[in-house]
Amino acid sequence: MRIHALPPQLVNQIAAGEVVERPSSVVKELVENCFDAGASQVSVEIEQGGARLIKIRDNGCGIDKDDLPLALSRHATSKIQSLQDLEQVATMGFRGEALPSISSVSRLSLISRVADADCAWRVQADGSEQELDPQPDPHPLGTTIEVCDLFYNTPARRKFLKAEKTEFTHIDTLFKRMALSRFDIAFELKHNQREVFNFKKAVTPAEQEQRVAHIFGAAFLENSVAIDFNASGMHLYGWVSLPTFSRSQQDMQYFYVNGRLIKDRLVTHAIKQAYQDVLYHGRHPVYVLYLVLDPGLVDVNAHPQKLEVRFREGRSVHDFLYKALHRCLADVRPQTQEIEEASAVEVSRPDVQQVADFQPLPANVSRPVIRQNYQPAAAPRQSSLPLNVDAQIDAYTRLVAPGKVAEVQEPRVAELPKSETAPALGYAVAHLHDVYILSETQNGIILVDAHAAHERVTYEQFKSQYHQGAVPSQPLLLPVQIQVSSREADLADDQQAFFMSLGFELNRMGEEIIVVRAIPALLSGVDITVLIKDVLADIIEHGMSQRIEEQSNEILSSIACHGSVRANRRLSVPEMNALLREMEKTERSGQCNHGRPTWVELSKKELDKLFLRGQ
Missing domain, CATH: 3.30.230.10 (Ribosomal Protein S5; domain 2)
Structure with missing residues (x-):
């Protein structure tokens, strides 16, 4: 067939295939236009999940009478003037395709009034690209767009619409997302004449x-x-x-x-x-x-x-x-x-x-406090650890700080006197079932999982010690050759300083071969070939990689887990108070290394409610 130009309506319908996927797509495009018009009030009315009617009204600046026909033409917009504007887009919409694409697959009515006009003007379009003749209308300042019978002239698209409830669910989700994008705008949503949301302006x-x-x-x-x-x-x-x-x-x-x-x-x-x-x-x-x-x-x-x-x-x-x-x-x-x-x-x-899917523990966690000049203390340790774990920890401490951390003693702290301002986690009262620490606070009581809490404290101390100095490196008796792509080899060559800072020594030996001669001592049991390839893939994908740090942290986490107080080991009151004080100055102490909560709180009010006090 000979090359020929496509009819304008077909061109718009093809564009609509990219812009208008379902009714929620129409709502998104039109509400974004309301944002760009400077509206402070947006009202959305939906019927039959958007298949029958989508009506959006705003109180923005409006569209001039002479611009109404142009607004329904392709590649027409007021939001960009030049390529420089396109490179620094500051508006929500800018392509100039939304309105003509929507009008090509629906019956669209556009009514708008600007501030200095005597009345509003209306144009109607159905995708036929006929001459648009604006008619007067008693509309207030702003714009209203009605989109009726979506996909009425494209049956293949209409039959792929889901049930009314499903389509409205998409609109409902989108509406929530857009309501959170602009707190300075009031939003209203109705479905089949029933109000679903009505958000006032949120200034404070x-x-x-x-x-x-x-x-x-x-x-x-x-x-x-x-x-x-x-x-x-x-x-x-x-x-x-x-x-x-x-x-x-x-x-x-x-x-x-x-x-x-x-x-x-x-x-x-x-x-x-x-x-x-x-x-x-x-x-x-x-x-x-x-x-x-x-x-x-x-x-x-x-x-x-x-x-x-x-x-x-x-x-x-x-x-x-x-x-x-x-x-x-x-x-x-x-x-x-x-x-x-x-x-x-x-x-x-x-x-x-929705509530059932959440895991809100602990239920009442205090807001953040930034501590300055915090120096981590030595990690408490039991003398009854298995022999191999003791060897791991001793080897690690000698490696990170030789001559400084020869032996870490179990805490021997006298019980702290109570004062008018008690610490956040209070004072230990009892060790329940040899697992949980019961602590009394000003607000109520706190239960602490001793093993999980000690695990986090020990883990953070190990990480701090590990990252305070140069990463210890261990030469390999037999260098490891890794086959990679030429792009990965180039990247490894360029990133030698990055790998060296992490304890690796590697060189390029050929077009697609790199050789690893030294690795971080902490990663002696890790598959280096897989790790290096994954790191290079991450750098290509994200511009950086944290796999090496993740591997190191995983090993430190394992050591901390084995080196923490075990369940069924009775703790004294001084030991429990020492752990509570360490938790108060340790980062991320609300969770153990595996993401489980380390403590929960019951306030006096919650305790009173349990026993019906004051009711």
């Missing part, structure tokens, strides 16, 4: 937390940490859940870049790395995070639906996110608190299934 921090609580549930805020971190021209803020408050799915992870909701592998990897030492296996954290950076450093033109972005300095963004979250989680530790009074904010309850 308390109002913002209330909106988050309506969407995520009040339990999330009670078990989360607020983060606000600035560095290298980037700003990260929001809320992240404590490691003990997790989910089995990744469905409650909201991340925004310059107000745009995105899904990005680099971001996900950085957050996962920050939680790696404290999250229980198979669980996923909950977070609402906002990253603000120069628009020129992020390419939002990487995906037709603008769900993915490309960072121009990916490694810098990854390091920034990892360090911010890692520091935030590390600084969450017990602190002295005043006796709490009942002052809960009234918020709507999440679904029962």
